[in-house]
Amino acid sequence: MWFLGPLCSFSLYLCFAAKSSAVIFHAGVENFTSFNTYKVSLVQYYADWCPFSRQLAPIFESASEEFLDHTQKGEVAFIRVDCVFYADLCAEHGIRKYPTVKVQKFGIRVKREYRGARTKEALASFVNEHLADNLTIVNGNGLPAKKAKNNLSETNEQLVFREAISNEVKEITTLKQADFPTVHKWIMDRCVSPVRELTFANAEEIADEGLPFLLLFYDSKSAHLKRRFHDLVKTHLKEERQTVNFLTADGVVFSHPLSHLNKTPKDLPLICIDSLVHMYKHPLPVETILSDPIHLKQFVADLHSQKLHREFHYGPETVQQNVAQPTSSPVASFSSPAHVEKQPPSQTTPTESIFKRLGPSRMRYSMVHDEF
Known part of the structure; x- marks a missing residue:
């Protein structure tokens, strides 16, 4: 096997002498960007102490043999990154479990990682899909x-x-700096939906991102609300997309999470937040929530401020209200009416997150810090 990376010259000589048809690059901080010219780079982030990483290593090597010609042409790179030695690099790339396999195209990391079968054939098929003209x-x-x-x-x-x-042209954009990163960002801003549909097929992937879910549960009679939800998020909550995953889900299919909120499909539609620790239902009807963006903005703000968490553990908070401020529309209240004296909180039992259970299985991955 040819090891190209931070190896001593003696080791490198022995690897070339073996004349294997596999080419694996070992990357770190000092040379990771050198692969930005490759059309497709498949990157395995691993830790030697992880048994799943050790099992994948020979399969990863075997898959690279299928692309020797592409590698020699500078088109395909199979890369391994030691996350024990390069912990900061792996943290920068958002690695939360081992092994994690990500794909890069001309140096830009694709958000969706590889979650398929750990076989030579499956890995090769995955790379070929990304090599295809797009x-x-x-x-x-x-x-x-x-x-x-x-x-x-x-x-x-x-x-x-x-x-x-x-002859109708909907939009003309002039880019002063039309380099690849600028054009890529422009395209992604227009092609990637701010709201995704949650299914059992993508639940693990979305849960693995580690962001809270803000969910619109709907049924066949309320499916038309998805468009209004999408438009509201796109227009008024764009800045929150880095901290919250905005999702829609068929409440009939996902009836089990509803039951943990003491709800059934008969109660649809409804909006809730799953923080991947607890679940919080918005108290207002969905039609009211979607009538004014202030409702969802306040809901997200209360999540970030831990207010939702505190109230679910200790009951509604009481606050002093000096001056009543008029509003153009009713705002959802997550606390009891304001008064001067704060009552001692009564501890409650919050609804446990259901979607965190749909995350990566410990039968396939070692989570970061599992070695401790």
């Missing part, structure tokens, strides 16, 4: 629309350009 030109006499749609990736990073069928 630009399709469609004209009136060419590729049918349905076939073009199938070429779109789940990450929304692929674009389909077609010949104009009208």
